[in-house]
Amino acid sequence: MESVGDDCFNELLSRSLIQKDNAIAEENFRMHDLIYDLGRLVAGRSSYYFDAREIPRTVRHISFLREMFDVSEKFKGLYELKCLRTFLPRLAYPSEPCYLTKMVSHGWLPKLRCLRILSLSRYINITELPDSIGNLLHLRYLDLSYTSIESLPNGTFMLYNLQTLILSNCESLIQLPQQIGNLINLRHLDISGTGKLSIMNLQNVVNPVDAFQANLKNKEQIEELILEWAIDPQEQQIEKRCT
DSSP states (O other): OHHHHHHHHHHHHHTTSEEEOTTTOTTOEEEOHHHHHHHHHHHGGGEEEOSSSOOOTTOOEEEEEOOSEEOGGGGGGGTTOTTOOEEEEEOSSTTOOBEEOHIIIIIIGGGOTTOOEEEOTTBTTOOOOOGGGGGOTTOOEEEOTTSOOOOOOGGGGGOTTOOEEEOTTOTTOOOOOGGGGGOTTOOEEEOTTTOOEEEOOGGGOOOHHHHHHHOGGGOTTOOOEEEOOOOOHHHHHHHHHHO
16 A cells, blocks of 8 residues: 555656655655645535634534634534544644644544544644544544644544544654554554654563564564563573573
């Protein structure tokens, strides 16, 4: 899937339909204005850049600029959109801290059972998610980067269709629970700036088949991996006597 995506992206780039946006960062790209206009035309009333105007009931994809305080009143016109597929805040100023009301993060969003893309990135007051996040069974993309999330609720590991989980720069995140293995369709896990992928207590692996099933050799995109074996106290005493 990634190879096909790379081929399509490079083809668009070679034809200047996508261009580098060096004004923001070297790795950022933007659509040509004509392609953007075409996309807006094709999307019609199903995509919407959220502002103070009346929101059509046909909207399926919402994007908007974050403010320092995104209070419940700001989203009042969205609460009736039960079939929303995309909730994508955008950042006006990268260094500006942002706060999102719990009425949205814990009340409204977990009820959107058709949601495919959910970003809560850079809302620094988010320290947890409700367990009802597990109701979003169609979710494919979840971005919690730059939040104060401390742990993931059990409901997260019921998102069997999730393909991308972004936890980069979540400095308060303690660990990834064992249940993350339930996310059988997960293809991209970003924990950069948070921690390393560590597999600990490997001395407890009795059956070599368990290690074989982990299939680490085929996870070619892992950039940093720590494998740890704890020393059994009895073996440690034997080692001391031998030395």
